[in-house]
Amino acid sequence: MAGEEHSEGGLAFHPLQQFEVHPLFRHYDPATCVPANGITEGCIKWYEITNVTLWMALALLVIVAVFAIGSRGRAIIPTRIQSIGEMAYGFVYKMVEDVAGHDGAKYFPLIMSLFLFILSANMLGLLPGSFTPTSHIAVTAVLGFGFFIFVTLLGFFKHGVHFLGLFWMKDAPLILRPIIAVIEVISYFVRPVSHSIRLAGNVMAGHAVMKVFAAFAPLILISTIGVVVTPVSILAITAIYALEVLVAFIQAYVFTILACVYLKDALHPGH
Amino acid sequence: MELIAAASLGKFIGAGLAAIGSGAAAIGVGNVAGNFLAGALRNPSAAASQTATLFIGLAFAEALGIFSFLVALLLMFAV
Amino acid sequence: MATETTAQDVAQGAHEVAKAGMPQLDFSTFPNQIFWLLVTLVLIYLVLSRIALPRIGATLAERKGTITNDLAAAEELKQKAVSAEKAYNDALVRARAEAAKIVAEAKAEIQKDVAAATAKAEVEIAAKTAESEKHIAEIRAGAMDAVTEVARDTAKELVAALGGKADAKSVTEAVTAALKG
Known part of the structure; x- marks a missing residue:
């Protein structure tokens, strides 16, 4: 169960250690927090400042720096930081308008907040030694289910019972319609699950794979076979790091565009 | 003792089997991307407007692979 | 693995359980x-919605x-430039015509002056020529008289020298006949 805790031939495999949540200003002893056994006195309190707080605050700081401070000049000829903000604005705005339609533009700040939070958390998480909030299912589930509840309520609020027309395919044969409706309802409720787990899964898997390769890198200090393994693993880390930069952006993009699709379904349920 | 050993053996086998799903998802994702490229080369002018659709398709294809990855992780660490 | 762990690390059992999973x-x-996620979000x-996005949108x-205005202004300036060029070309054409006219006038004037001067010069030349001819005729006539005189005198002297008695009248006739012949 704790196999990764044990070194194999001197190599230390801790691919999941990077995901651990710990308080910043006190020593955290996991032995004092075993809810299964009723030990909770050492558990992390909900208000405690942890590495989650730190990295989310850094993400917030980046967003404030680029979008609020960077755009302060309101220059007609933009500075570099200002044009980053303007490019991101144009990118997300076009996405919302293309996918969710013109009346979806009202929810643009919400979509933009999601996109920027995920993007900056992903990118900051690629710094060596950092913590990635978006690799945690707790975080992505709040994002995914929160947005799911929001669009469902929005759909019912805007269209009332007609919102259920989303599940009733009018152009399908009458006999098939109930079956399709069942499938549609199931797929509708799977949406937030896949929406949140996709993000966490991708980020977690990429970071863990990087750590596994990193564990192989010091083999040259232990065994002669390391002459081959170490360069290969360093190359692999480099390649996977580049892929992770791409994934960090694409997952933010995919999360956002799916949010736009779900928003479109809430605004225009009639397909 | 043996029961626990058998249980962890089953866990690892199950996790390995679940990981096959990731490979299947990889085939699906490759299929989506390949077909998109084939279509885009036939009609490059229409390709740019369909990138959003491409990513939605990729996301749906990939989601199921992520599910199997999740099952593997759950078997390894949570069960 | 799990069995080993629980067997070996009895003291750390709780620790292992807590750290076990993901x-x-x-x-x-x-x-x-x-x-913290909710706070951050x-x-x-x-x-974004209060400060950044309205500002970026604005x-x-x-x-x-600005770009639209500048484009319009540029279009206007272009029109102005085109009309200015047209005016310039028109002025150029007009100036050219004017210059040609002036040149033609000047040429005509000069021609007239030249013709007048030429005519005057010709008249003068003709007068001078006539005068000169008269003068030459006078000189010639004078010379003929002198020659006749010299010949008569010479003939009279010759006749006297030869021992004859020169009759002035016959000498003159003979000289005149000889000069004519």
Whole structure:
């Protein structure tokens, strides 16, 4: 169960250690927090400042720096930081308008907040030694289910019972319609699950794979076979790091565009 | 003792089997991307407007692979 | 592995249980993560929707307006440049015509002057020529008289020298006949 805790031939495999949540200003002893056994006195309190707080605050700081401070000049000829903000604005705005339609533009700040939070958390998480909030299912589930509840309520609020027309395919044969409706309802409720787990899964898997390769890198200090393994693993880390930069952006993009699709379904349920 | 050993053996086998799903998802994702490229080369002018659709398709294809990855992780660490 | 762990690390048993699974499935950290996530999201949403996005949107709209205005101004300036060029070309054509006219006039004037001068010169030349001819005729006539005189005298002297008695009248006749012959 704790196999990764044990070194194999001197190599230390801790691919999941990077995901651990710990308080910043006190020593955290996991032995004092075993809810299964009723030990909770050492558990992390909900208000405690942890590495989650730190990295989310850094993400917030980046967003404030680029979008609020960077755009302060309101220059007609933009500075570099200002044009980053303007490019991101144009990118997300076009996405919302293309996918969710013109009346979806009202929810643009919400979509933009999601996109920027995920993007900056992903990118900051690629710094060596950092913590990635978006690799945690707790975080992505709040994002995914929160947005799911929001669009469902929005759909019912805007269209009332007609919102259920989303599940009733009018152009399908009458006999098939109930079956399709069942499938549609199931797929509708799977949406937030896949929406949140996709993000966490991708980020977690990429970071863990990087750590596994990193564990192989010091083999040259232990065994002669390391002459081959170490360069290969360093190359692999480099390649996977580049892929992770791409994934960090694409997952933010995919999360956002799916949010736009779900928003479109809430605004225009009639397909 | 043996029961626990058998249980962890089953866990690892199950996790390995679940990981096959990731490979299947990889085939699906490759299929989506390949077909998109084939279509885009036939009609490059229409390709740019369909990138959003491409990513939605990729996301749906990939989601199921992520599910199997999740099952593997759950078997390894949570069960 | 699990059996080994529990057998060996009895003292750390609780520790191992807590650290066992994925950190993602450690539910004791969930309230903390969710709380800070909500705080961060609300702050990001407020910063973006209150400050950043309206500002960026306004800047983009302003830029679009400026570009449109500048394009219109550029179009206007272009029109002005085109009309200025046309005016310049017109002026050039007119100036050229004017210059040609002036040149033609000057030429005609000069021609007239030249003709007048030529005519005057010709008249003068003709007068001078006539005068000269008269003068030459006078000189010639004078010379003929002198020659006749010299011949008569010479003939009279010759006749006297030869012993004859020169009759003035016959000498003159003979000289005149000889000069004519």
